[in-house]
Amino acid sequence: xxxxxxxxxxxxxxxxxxxxxxxxxxxxxxxxxxxxxxxxxxxxxxxxxxxxxxxxxxxxxxxxxxxxxxxxxxxxxxxxxxxxxx
Numbered sequence: 103x104x105x106x107x108x109x110x111x112x113x114x115x116x117x118x119x120x121x122x123x124x125x126x127x128x129x130x131x132x133x134x135x136x137x138x139x140x141x142x143x144x145x146x147x148x149x150x151x152x153x154x155x156x157x158x159x160x161x162x163x164x165x166x167x168x169x170x171x172x173x174x175x176x177x178x179x180x181x182x183x184x185x186x187x188x
Contacts, residue, residue, distance in 0.1 A: 109152060109153040109154070109168065109170055110170045110187045110188075111154070111169075111170070111187065111188045112169045112170060112172075112185050112186065112187060112188060113185070113186045113187065113188050116183055116185045116186065117147075117154075117169070119175075119180055119183050120144065120147060120156055120169070120175070122180065123144040123175070123177060123180065124144045124145055124147055124156075124157075126179075127143055127144065127145065128143070128144050128177045128179065128180070129141055129142070129143050129144075129177065130143075130144050130158075130175045130176065130177050131175065131176045131177070132158075132167065132172055132174070132175045133173045133174045133175070134167065134171050134172060134173060135171050135172070135173050136171070140160065142158035142159060142160040142165060143158060143159040143160075144156060144157075144158060145157045145158060145159050145164075147169075148166075153168060154168070154169045154170075155167060155169065156169060170185075170187065172185045173185060
């Protein structure tokens with residue numbers, strides 16, 4: 103990881119929405135800053151070395167996404183959340 107790729111924590115409200123999605127195992131549509139868009143089931147939030155990750159079940163495969171790499175996520179119960187940095 104390069105120095106200019108330092109982790110930027112996300113807004114607390116956005117984090118709370120992700121936490122709720124994990125508790126309810128919601129299928130989220132995620133858009134990443136790379137432009138990738140995909141659907142996966144939210145399962146957990148973890149922190150390693152001061153970097154927070156969303157753990158997803160993507161068709162039976164576990165996938166980890168850094169929270170600061172998410173542009174937005176959506177689900178009918180929570181609407182669309184555009185992620186902002188804290």
